[in-house]
Amino acid sequence: MSKLPNIGTSIFTLMSKMASEYNAINLSQGFPNFPVDERLTDIVAKLAKENVHQYLPMAGYPPLLSKIAALVKKSYGRIIQPESEILVTAGATEGIFATIQALVKTNDEVIILDPSYDCYEVPVLLSNANPVRVSLNDDYTPNWTKIEKACSAKTKMIIINNPHNPTGKILGESDFDALEKLLHNYPEIIVLSDEVYEYITFEKKHISAHTREKLLNRTVMVSSFGKTFHVTGWKVGYLVAPEYLMKEIKKVHQFLVFSVNSISQVAISDYLDLVSVQEIGSLYQKKRDYFRELLQTSRFELMPCEGTYFQVASYASISNENDVDFCKTLISKYGVAAIPISTFYADGKDLHLIRFCFAKDNATLEQAAKKLCAI
Incomplete structure (x- = not known):
């Protein structure tokens, strides 16, 4: 069956x-x-002959973890601890899967805002939990009244995707104000913030959950080097989360992939010194x-x-x-x-x-x- x-x-x-x-x-x-940027492919060519082909630590290549922390600080002004609050994942999809499997239990409910990317619902179902799909308005803005009505004592998580796939929409200040109010009313809800397109934004400024003080202790951030550096086939992403959540996510991650492929992690770490x-x-x-x-x-x-x-x-x-x-x-x-x-x-x-x-x-x-x- x-x-x-x-x-x-x-x-x-x-x-x-x-x-x-x-x-x-x-x-x-x-x-x-x-x-792909020749600077990156040149790094890979050089690394191919070096001793970077064995397992790396489960959470990620330590220099890369430090550079992710520096990137988050530079981009959003947030200070995070590389050894306890960052996890390198086998693409954003594995990060999302590990997060949901770690934090969502049988009969929990997870709010998913439609239209939504298809990798959100499956790990909810495999957790024997219930996805609660709530449609955005026809202009793809969130209807926070409708979202709050969909919440209950069983709601464990709400997934937001910003910038949004497939619509290209970006959440505004009022959306984050409404989200923070919702979380105040439902203190058990965790936010999974999928921000894999965070650096692909245009006239309108991207507001990251990283910049919202009230969200930091209740949010798992999802990012993607594959999207940012257009190396989607490398499948390298990362999560940022408070330590009490990250401890649980790492338990699942270590039995999904243990550690992400080594040469890609080292290459991205070196590349981050060269690229803006x-x-x-x-x-x-x-x-x-x-x-x-x-x-x-x-x-x-x-x-x-x-x-x-x-x-x-x-x-x-x-x-x-x-x-x-x-x-x-x-x-x-x-x-x-x-x-x-x-x-x-x-x-x-x-x-x-x-x-x-x-x-x-x-x-x-x-x-x-x-x-x-x-x-």
């Missing part, structure tokens, strides 16, 4: 498979297709602006994009198809792959919106835009 009877092939796998079958331009899955994370937002803002400019003459209506490397677009003036079927048509007939937003909702809510990934080289964006503008 399946432990996950309602979980099938992910929409990302499905759309990428179709893109391959139809030789379509793949703007569905969220990974860059342009070269502030460069990342500028890189993607240029790509966002270029992609939006290329689609100006199309029939798609582009939604605001405040962060991430995703552009949500309405196709309401093009087709009445549901968004899953429209994405299939987009691949088979027009040669471009995207992701339907309804698949991020528990109830399949369909607003005729799809998500494009613009983390691609300019030639790919130009080719895709030419096809999309011809529709």
Whole structure:
């Protein structure tokens, strides 16, 4: 008997498979297709011949832990203890999985805000707990009245994703004020703050949970070097949490992967001496602006994009198809792959919106835009 009877092939796998079958331009899955910084690949080439190929400490390479602490202090002004409050994980997904498995028990409830990334619900189900899916407003702002009504004495965790995938929305000051009020009313709730796109933000300033004093002792922060340095295949992320929570998360982590691959950790540690994370937002803002400019003459209506490397677009003036079927048509007939937003909702809510990934080289964006503008 399946432990996950309602979980099938992910929409990302499905759309990428179709893109391959139809030789379509793949703007569905969220990974860059342009070269990695040569400074980083040069570091890897040098390290390949050095003694960095055996197990590292379970929590992470000590110099990397110290540099993460320095990065958090520089970015957000928060002082954290490298040895007790940081954990290097096998990508953000493993960090999320380990956190939920460690902190959520049978019959607990976890608030998930829809549209939501698909890796949140599964570890809740595997914990014999209950995901409580609460939809954002249609403009993708949180409805805090509705969220608080969904909370109960059984609520153990609320998951926030900021900047938000798939919508590119960023939480504002009033959202954090409302969250802090909710936590005051429910003192047992832990926040899991997925901020893997924290350095990919544009005109609107990203507010991190790291900067909110009232959240620090009740929040597990999730970050991703894969997203930040566009090395998604390395699967290296990290968690920051108060020691009393981190102790429990480490217990699960050590039996999932024990320690994250060594050469990637050492390479990132060395690379952090050379790179400024502030460069990342500028890189993607240029790509966002270029992609939006290329689609100006199309029939798609582009939604605001405040962060991430995703552009949500309405196709309401093009087709009445549901968004899953429209994405299939987009691949088979027009040669471009995207992701339907309804698949991020528990109830399949369909607003005729799809998500494009613009983390691609300019030639790919130009080719895709030419096809999309011809529709």
